Amino acid sequence: MTATTASTAVSQPALPGRWVGGASLVVGPPLLFAGVLLRLRFDFFFPAQLSAYERHPDLVKASYGLAAAGWVLLWPGVVLLAARIGDTHRELAVWGGTLTVLGLFARVFHTGVEHLGFQLVAVRGAASATRAVSETYGAFHVFSALNAAIMGGWVLLAVGAYRAGVFGPWRATALGLTAVMPLGVLKGTTSWSVAAAAGLCVALLPLGAAVLRAGPVPRTATVIGRLLLVGAAGTAMFLFGRAG
Numbered sequence: 630m631t632a633t634t635a636s637t638a639v640s641q642p643a644l645p646g647r648w649v650g651g652a653s654l655v656v657g658p659p660l661l662f663a664g665v666l667l668r669l670r671f672d673f674f675f676p677a678q679l680s681a682y683e684r685h686p687d688l689v690k691a692s693y694g695l696a697a698a699g700w701v702l703l704w705p706g707v708v709l710l711a712a713r714i715g716d717t718h719r720e721l722a723v724w725g726g727t728l729t730v731l732g733l734f735a736r737v738f739h740t741g742v743e744h745l746g747f748q749l750v751a752v753r754g755a756a757s758a759t760r761a762v763s764e765t766y767g768a769f770h771v772f773s774a775l776n777a778a779i780m781g782g783w784v785l786l787a788v789g790a791y792r793a794g795v796f797g798p799w800r801a802t803a804l805g806l807t808a809v810m811p812l813g814v815l816k817g818t819t820s821w822s823v824a825a826a827a828g829l830c831v832a833l834l835p836l837g838a839a840v841l842r843a844g845p846v847p848r849t850a851t852v853i854g855r856l857l858l859v860g861a862a863g864t865a866m867f868l869f870g871r872a873g
Contacts (some may be wrong), residue, residue: 642712647840650709653702661699662826667692668818675746675766675815676759682747682769683755690747697740704733706833707786708839714789728782735775735812740815762815776812783807787832796832800841804827 645653667688671681678841682689711726749758790796796804808826809821816822 642709645705645708649844650708651837651840653704653706654709654833654840657699657702657706658826658830658833659699660695660702662830664692664694664696665818665822665826667695668824671817673817673819675762675813676755678815678817679746679750679758679762680755682750686747686751689825693743693747698738699735700733700740704730705732706837710786710790710795712832713795714786714793717793718789721764721785721792723790725782725785725787728778729786730782731775732779732782735772735779738770738772738831739812739814746815758764766814774869779812780808790832800832800835804832 642650649761668678668681671677671689678689699856707726707729711722711729713722714725746762749761753761784805787796787801790804791798793799807825810825811819811822
């Protein structure tokens with residue numbers, strides 16, 4: 630049995646389900662990769678990131694927004710991958726999946742801090758925002774305890790995927806590269822960032838495509854109906870969020 634067959638010939642978990650989990654694996658990594666590439670031209674450390682926002686607000690906003698969306702949308706795919714690993718290696722699935730999802734929570738917390746930093750730039754300018762961030766950078770928060778999970782979860786998940794036969798050695802290594810993605814607030818792009826995001830695409834996109842192809846194809850009317858429902862719900866959520 631090939632690794633690809635092993636990754637799809639299993640029962641589908643109720644959460645996140647075939648469609649949500651597969652879409653997560655297909656959509657999340659490219660969004661993250663695009664966000665990483667958009668800030669490639671700017672220096673890595675936070676003063677340059679804040680200055681870049683002052684000079685190129687739309688570009689930087691798009692970069693951080695795409696990356697944040699990518700991290701958030703990855704959680705169903707991570708849960709699905711952990712379920713596949715758990716068919717044969719339960720401990721690796723539990724710890725790898727749990728730590729990885731906790732690491733995604735920490736990434737989202739960092740995104741909130743970054744958003745505040747950019748708003749300081751918009752209100753008070755890059756110089757004032759840089760002073761404020763510099764004076765508070767490294768302040769402890771409960772999410773600081775999850776820094777190890779941000780890195781270690783992906784390594785355990787990669788080891789589990791390899792041992793369970795979900796991934797071969799190359800795709801497992803590519804998934805493990807996600808651990809080298811720089812962590813923290815207002816970080817730019819390095820060669821490690823590009824390698825980590827590219828590795829995530831190499832590892833997860835084929836699995837997502839295989840998951841979406843597996844099983845019966847719903848009727849066209851069902852697909853259209855679900856897309857319309859998701860679109861309507863998404864629009865309502867967006868408008869509700871904009872209202873405060």
